[in-house]
Ligand SMILES: Nc1ncnc2c1ncn2[C@@H]1O[C@H](COP(=O)(O)OP(=O)(O)O)[C@@H](O)[C@H]1O
């Protein structure tokens with residue numbers, strides 16, 4: 001692992017025409033932490049993660065992984081595991097087939113797919129077609145793809161979406177054990193209650209940064225819920241609620 005922050009945003013701004021989707025966003029994700037990028041729908045979370053991964057270009061500022069721009073990071077596809085809508089989806093394949101394809105593309109041994117299937121709890125459904133998977137099963141498969149190359153950093157866009165309570169518990173335990181292995185997790189979510197017990201640090205954004213720091217500094221011993229603090233920081237006015 002590198003010494004400094006695993007992920008850094010510095011003054012990152014993204015404009016789409018006259019709309020500013022992300023405005024002067026700065027924060028760090030430290031090694032071995034599970035960091036939640038939290039905000040309502042439309043807050044700019046996915047756009048921020050896309051800029052981190054070189055899929056969108058900032059209008060101003062920059063974001064780095066392991067101290068470099070993603071596109072200049074050696075071995076980036078193996079060091080950074082990504083789960084995001086539209087990335088790595090092979091709906092016509094079976095779960096196992098999709099993982100085999102991705103393992104081959106990443107230059108990994110064939111058996112790697114089975115190892116990650118086990119880890120995400122899909123081993124018994126691996127030979128079903130992905131298009132027949134439920135949303136929760138797709139989330140698990142997407143995490144399996146992200147884990148294939150044994151990455152140091154996981155970037156997960158809305159990994160809690162579509163999970164039932166068992167799935168939420170599974171996600172929490174899995175991300176915790178990944179962080180305990182020294183990996184860093186940066187996840188986005190608009191589902192505050194679902195990720196409250198999963199994250200160590202929170203970055204709250206509503207186009208601009210509203211808070212970055214340990215969850216424990218924001219909520220005192222569970223006496224205050226994240227949700228209450230969240231609405232105090234972002235307001236609950238015209239830009240949509242944190243819950244769909
Ligand atoms: N490619 C795009 N072109 C124009 N507007 C976009 C584009 N991508 C995102 N936006 C806008 O940027 C804002 C932030 O979107 P997004 O990053 O997807 O938010 P979140 O992931 O927090 O829900 C929204 O107003 C959205 O409509």
Ligand SMILES: [Mg+2]
Nearest residue numbers: 045046047158
């Ligand atoms: Mg999004």
